[in-house]
Amino acid sequence: MTELSSAPTVPVGNAGPALDPGLDVWRTLPIQQQPSWHGTPEHDAAVRELSVLPPLVFAGEVDVLRGRLAAAAQGKAFLLQGGDCAETFADATADKISARVKTILQMAVVLTYGASMPVIKMGRMAGQFAKPRSSDTETRNGVTLPAFRGDIVNGYEFTPESRRHDPARLVKAYNTSASTLNLIRAFTQGGFADLRSVHNWNRGFTENPAHAAYESLAGEIDRAIRFMEACGADFDELKRTEFFAAHEALLLDYERALTRTDSRTGLPYDTSAHFLWIGERTRQLDGAHVDFLSRVRNPIGVKLGPNSTPEDALALIDKLDPNREPGRLTFISRMGAKNIREKLPHLVEKVTASGAQVLWVTDPMHGNTVTSQNGYKTRNFEDVMDEVRGFFEVHDALGTYPGGLHVEMTGDDVAECLGGADPIREEQFNDLYESVCDPRLNHRQSLEMAFLVSGALAKRGGRA
Numbered sequence: 001m002t003e004l005s006s007a008p009t010v011p012v013g014n015a016g017p018a019l020d021p022g023l024d025v026w027r028t029l030p031i032q033q034q035p036s037w038h039g040t041p042e043h044d045a046a047v048r049e050l051s052v053l054p055p056l057v058f059a060g061e062v063d064v065l066r067g068r069l070a071a072a073a074q075g076k077a078f079l080l081q082g083g084d085c086a087e088t089f090a091d092a093t094a095d096k097i098s099a100r101v102k103t104i105l106q107m108a109v110v111l112t113y114g115a116s117m118p119v120i121k122m123g124r125m126a127g128q129f130a131k132p133r134s135s136d137t138e139t140r141n142g143v144t145l146p147a148f149r150g151d152i153v154n155g156y157e158f159t160p161e162s163r164r165h166d167p168a169r170l171v172k173a174y175n176t177s178a179s180t181l182n183l184i185r186a187f188t189q190g191g192f193a194d195l196r197s198v199h200n201w202n203r204g205f206t207e208n209p210a211h212a213a214y215e216s217l218a219g220e221i222d223r224a225i226r227f228m229e230a231c232g233a234d235f236d237e238l239k240r241t242e243f244f245a246a247h248e249a250l251l252l253d254y255e256r257a258l259t260r261t262d263s264r265t266g267l268p269y270d271t272s273a274h275f276l277w278i279g280e281r282t283r284q285l286d287g288a289h290v291d292f293l294s295r296v297r298n299p300i301g302v303k304l305g306p307n308s309t310p311e312d313a314l315a316l317i318d319k320l321d322p323n324r325e326p327g328r329l330t331f332i333s334r335m336g337a338k339n340i341r342e343k344l345p346h347l348v349e350k351v352t353a354s355g356a357q358v359l360w361v362t363d364p365m366h367g368n369t370v371t372s373q374n375g376y377k378t379r380n381f382e383d384v385m386d387e388v389r390g391f392f393e394v395h396d397a398l399g400t401y402p403g404g405l406h407v408e409m410t411g412d413d414v415a416e417c418l419g420g421a422d423p424i425r426e427e428q429f430n431d432l433y434e435s436v437c438d439p440r441l442n443h444r445q446s447l448e449m450a451f452l453v454s455g456a457l458a459k460r461g462g463r464a
């Protein structure tokens, strides 16, 4: 198995054949959600600097991921994507990064047991710095400033200086991604991801009386691990795990500058992350984002909101996955709990009938955002779980495979989403709401979701 820490046999570098000129066609196409910094000397200098910096990920790793996603598209693996809505430079600390990775690993163990198949672990991490926004501006107490668009563009602090679009942030985002990825690699390759430790961390969750309902599943996992031990399983082999980095490919200057030719194949790889997705607001068929991502070899995701039509989905497949290559294309539906049972079936049916083998993943966060009585952007855990249930129901009815989960979550004890078995109430927002964009599941809510989804996966497999 290729490990992330090992160097590829032939690294991606700056040398090698010239990049395909098609990679710049996006510059001639309509483009949404970009900062207003083009043409400035600072912007050009930042892009020049990025274009000669080392790749953050290797082409060989990207190929391994494509293979793993192909298995998921065929119902033989399950994808778990999780992390902040918007990473920040200030929170790229050892404690916060490791808490998030630990939580994803904890979720993955529970899901692996329920699914009885490999879980592909992927962070919205090490590059999730750019945010599309509904509005270009934000008004507070009669003062209007540019909206916060993620730390790669401007600062969250509500002052004219901080909200200025600053191209020097492009390079800081690269450096922060590199140090985040370095810690992730050390954490997942250095022995900390030992299956037995990850399972022990879950004990803290089930010891909470609010989570008593999950004790029996945790007990089953415990017995399975002891059974493996008794059979002489090589736990040293299970001390390391693959972990992949993903973000929304929103700022095409950044993505283009980090695109390199793979010297093995001569093909372009976007080396800013293993997996890149196109957001709901930038998936226009004739737009810049779809064009650019159609030309790189990375596995690509596309968010599909409630207005997506089967025709949109089929046209996206033609453009992004013309060779119908399993693992290349993931559709991440984010319909909202109220819509999923009505809107998703047509999409899945038509895509399946076309013969394309995409991976279907649910994002149960972005269609379920509401404002709390006390004015915070939030989501109800029950709505989030209802969308996940709907996703499973739709696939069960159609005989297709619900292949993954895409969530905004953190490893910390924040209060941003309402509810859960150990419920978060809106009075807690004033002290514990930390997100600079969308509300995330906290550590406990994330694990609770994993236990619930694990149960659903086990039921599908006929084991519960």
Ligand SMILES: O=C[C@H](O)[C@H](O)COP(=O)(O)O
Binding pocket: 085, 131, 132, 133, 134, 135, 366, 437, 438
């Ligand atoms: O993360 C997704 C979007 O960037 C986010 O939901 C946009 O939020 P807004 O509607 O507050 O701009």
Ligand SMILES: C=C(OP(=O)(O)O)C(=O)O
Binding pocket: 085, 132, 248, 278, 279, 280, 281, 303, 334, 366
């Ligand atoms: C912007 C996001 O989602 P969407 O494109 O689905 O709104 C996101 O995933 O943070």
Ligand SMILES: [Mn+2]
Binding pocket: 085, 086, 366, 408, 437, 438
């Ligand atoms: Mn978000």
